Amino acid sequence: MAPMLEVKNLRVSFPTHRGRVEVVKGISFDLGRERLGIVGESGSGKSMTGRAILKLIRKPGLVTADRLAFEGVDILRQSEKQMRSIRGARISMVMQDPKFSLNPVMTVGEQIAEALVTHEKLPRREVNERILTMLEAVRINDPKRVAGLYPHEVSGGMGQRVMIAMMLIPGPELLIADEPTSALDVSVQAQVLDIIDDLVTTKGMGLILISHDLNLVSRYCDRILVMNSGTVVEECAAGELDSARHPYTRGLLAAMPTIDESRDELPVLDRSQWAGT
Amino acid sequence: MGGHMSAIRLSNLDISYGDTKVVHGVNLDIAEGESFALVGESGSGKSTILRAIAGLAPDWTGGISVLGQARSHGVDRAVARQCQMVFQDPYGSLHPRKTIDATLSEPLAIHGVGNRGKRVEAMLKAVGLDQRFRFRFPHQLSGGQRQRVAIARALMLEPKVLLLDEPTSALDVSVQAEILNLLKRLRREQGLTFLLVTHNLPVVSFLCDRLAVMRHGRVVEVADVDLLRSGQLVEPYSRELLAATEGRAGVIA
Numbered sequence: 001m002a003p004m005l006e007v008k009n010l011r012v013s014f015p016t017h018r019g020r021v022e023v024v025k026g027i028s029f030d031l032g033r034e035r036l037g038i039v040g041e042s043g044s045g046k047s048m049t050g051r052a053i054l055k056l057i058r059k060p061g062l063v064t065a066d067r068l069a070f071e072g073v074d075i076l077r078q079s080e081k082q083m084r085s086i087r088g089a090r091i092s093m094v095m096q097d098p099k100f101s102l103n104p105v106m107t108v109g110e111q112i113a114e115a116l117v118t119h120e121k122l123p124r125r126e127v128n129e130r131i132l133t134m135l136e137a138v139r140i141n142d143p144k145r146v147a148g149l150y151p152h153e154v155s156g157g158m159g160q161r162v163m164i165a166m167m168l169i170p171g172p173e174l175l176i177a178d179e180p181t182s183a184l185d186v187s188v189q190a191q192v193l194d195i196i197d198d199l200v201t202t203k204g205m206g207l208i209l210i211s212h213d214l215n216l217v218s219r220y221c222d223r224i225l226v227m228n229s230g231t232v233v234e235e236c237a238a239g240e241l242d243s244a245r246h247p248y249t250r251g252l253l254a255a256m257p258t259i260d261e262s263r264d265e266l267p268v269l270d271r272s273q274w275a276g277t
Numbered sequence: 278m279g280g281h282m283s284a285i286r287l288s289n290l291d292i293s294y295g296d297t298k299v300v301h302g303v304n305l306d307i308a309e310g311e312s313f314a315l316v317g318e319s320g321s322g323k324s325t326i327l328r329a330i331a332g333l334a335p336d337w338t339g340g341i342s343v344l345g346q347a348r349s350h351g352v353d354r355a356v357a358r359q360c361q362m363v364f365q366d367p368y369g370s371l372h373p374r375k376t377i378d379a380t381l382s383e384p385l386a387i388h389g390v391g392n393r394g395k396r397v398e399a400m401l402k403a404v405g406l407d408q409r410f411r412f413r414f415p416h417q418l419s420g421g422q423r424q425r426v427a428i429a430r431a432l433m434l435e436p437k438v439l440l441l442d443e444p445t446s447a448l449d450v451s452v453q454a455e456i457l458n459l460l461k462r463l464r465r466e467q468g469l470t471f472l473l474v475t476h477n478l479p480v481v482s483f484l485c486d487r488l489a490v491m492r493h494g495r496v497v498e499v500a501d502v503d504l505l506r507s508g509q510l511v512e513p514y515s516r517e518l519l520a521a522t523e524g525r526a527g528v529i530a
Contacts, residue, residue, distance in 0.1 A: 041449040042420075156319075185318040186476050187521045212449060255454035257483035259522060260506040265461070266454035266483070 003030035004174060004206050005053065008067040012048045015060050023048050025230035031174070035200065035207040037217030037238065040227035041252075046210045049227070050176045053208075054093055055083050070174070089119040092167040093176040094196075097183040098159030102151040108162050109147030115166045134165045138195050157188035161195060168199055174206040182211070193220050214241065214252055226252075282345050284309040284438050284470035285330060285360075290339040292322070292329050299325050300494045302339075307487075309344070309437070312464060312471040314481040314502075316518065317491035323474045325494075327440045330472070331362045344437060358388060361431035365443040367423035371415040377401075377426050378411045384433045396433065403466075404429045405459060421452035425459065432463065439464075441473040445480065457483055478522045482506055490515045 012024040024045040029036070040046040052063045055075055068075045070091060078086065095101040103111055112131045116122065122130070135143035138161040151159060160180060167175060177196060181189040197220050200207045211217050217224055218238045226234040226249045234246040244250055251269040285307040292300035300322040307313045315323040328334040330341055332353055341348040343360050361384075364370040371380060381397045390396070401408060404425040415423055424444065431439055444460070445453040461484060464471060473485060481488050482505055490498045490512065498512040508523070510516055 041451060186478075187318050187518060190521050214450075252450055255451045257454075257457065257479040259479050259482055259508075259519075261479060261482040262506075263483075265458050268455050268458065269451040 002072065003032050004071060005031040006067050006069045007031075007049075007053070008065060010049065010052060010065040010068060011063070012045070012052050012057060013062050020062070023230050024052065027225075027227070027230075027232045029225060029232070029235070031206050031208065033204055033206050034223065035197075035209065035221040037221035037224040038208060038210045038227060039212065039214050039217050039224060039252075041212055043229070044227040045230040046227050047178050050093065050178050050208060050210050053176065054087055054091055056093075085119075088115060088167075088172070089170045090172050091174045091176065092170070092172040093178060094160070094163050094167050094180045096179040098151070098156060098163050099183070101163060102159060104151050106150075107147065108149050108151065108154065112147070112162070112166045112169055116169045119170045130169060131165075134169045135162075137168075137199065138162070138165045139191075140165075156184050157192060160184060160192050164192070164196060164199070168203075171203070172205065174208070175200060176208045176210070178210045179212070180209075181216075182213075189216075196220075214249075215256070282309050283307060283342075284311065284344055285313075285472060286340070286342045287326070287330075288340040290326070290329070290337060290341060292325050292334055292337040294325075294334070294336065298494070300329075300337075303496055305489060305496065305499070307470065307472060309470055310468055311487065312473065312485045314473045314475060314485040314488040315491055316474075316476060316478065316481060316488055318476065318518075321491040322494040323491050324442050327362065327442050327472065327474055330360065331440055332356065333362075354388070358434050359436050360438040360440065361434065361436045362440040362442065363424075363427050363431045363444050366447050367420055367427050368415075368447070370427050371423055371430075373415055376412050376414055377406075377418075380415075380426065381430055381433055384430065388434060390434070400429045400433060403432070403463065405455075419452075420448050421455060424448060424452075424456055428456075428459065428463070432467070435467075437468075438470045438472070441471060443475055444473070446475070446477065453480075460484060478505065478519065490518065 008028045009026045010024055011022055011026050013020045013022045027049065038046045038049060051057050057063050065076060109131055112134065113127050116127055116130060131147055132143045135146060140146050140158065140161060154162065180196065181192050184192060209217055209221055218241045221238050224236055224238055224241065225232050228248045234244055234249045236244055254267045255269060257266060283306045287303050287305045290300060290303040291298055303326065315326060317323050325334055329337045335350050343356050346355060348356050378397055381400060382393045385393045385396060397411065398408065401411060406422060406425050410418065445456050448456060457480065463469060475481060482502060485502050487501055488505060489496045492514050498510060498515045500510055504510055508519060510519055
């Protein structure tokens, strides 16, 4: 069976006054109905990879690839109009901060309804029912009340759950979550990720989880890509992260303090070792 | 007082923003040279306590004393001289139109300290920044370099107490390690007292001696960091925080 998503030699570049700069330098991977984690630090190109898959990179940014296909559909050849029937309906994306990605002048219920009726024509009553079931699925107690609230009236964790509800209600096959919890408290992070994990597993969807947190990704994914300055430096199964070999991955793992920390000094990445740029 | 003075003492501290009281009856005694952490979720009042000590949240009742001196409600130069703050976001806390040199000289000018050029040079060296950064602007620096400047600015007056508000949460993991090492070294070299606000328990384990767990504006538990390391915090809420962190840290295949 062909993989759900095929990415071959994906490149993303932006023009600067010193010429075009490549931020993603030819990465390749396949994704089935599994959970893939992309890890890297700021500027590693991980978010750009996620956006390129949804064709969200606008001019003057330039995306090229030998192959970028979702279920056999060549994404790079789709028109904007054709993309709109893929975006949201078949591939959707949860962004980092619910404060900026929710519309402040629409109620939560209206926004979720919008996501649904854009892709499906349904009678009003059914729309309302679907919204309430979806809000329940993301573990919001009292969904009736929450559906009538505006984004500023809900907490960060609840806002992110609303985002997830909105992204999952059209029933996409692939969910891209770009740092879905980094704007949230530690105590809420686990809850939100558990909800994503639960829904993705029960619906048999594919998941791309983009994050800078190695441990978090290794907990919620099957496979991990480690990115550094636009290239994939290491690919491994989540369980085998401990035996990662690339010096960058090892460096990242060692640089994180642990809860039972006894080291007097944390090892620092020696950037000269592998930085080819 | 057992020989050593307390660096920060809070007694029955209530802090309000307008009509809303956000911190309720906090008592803490932090010894000189100690590194103390305040942990808890957003909205628990931990940053507000730092702001009150620094004079940025003037609406408080109770007592705040720094190195044995009671703090006034207004601008308190004596306290500012001894106690400085480092903020969370190095992108927002440095003046974009001022060079690093101007940023670092300003506290010296305010307090009438001379020999500014030499002091700026020495401080850049202490925080591990090359002299070529001295006449640059913040936008020419990376996040980690900016946080080094923010730490340098806080240390310009040679204070004894440093208030750190999530100093590494806006930084990448590898940069966080550099800043944590820097803070640890500076504390050792200059005998500083740290009061650190964070929600990252591993950072507490690396940098601190004791911690207070806060929830809804109250301190629910004060414990030695050894209890954190061995997972023996007592209060249910502390254990909840610990479980959330361990859940994230545990590698499950």
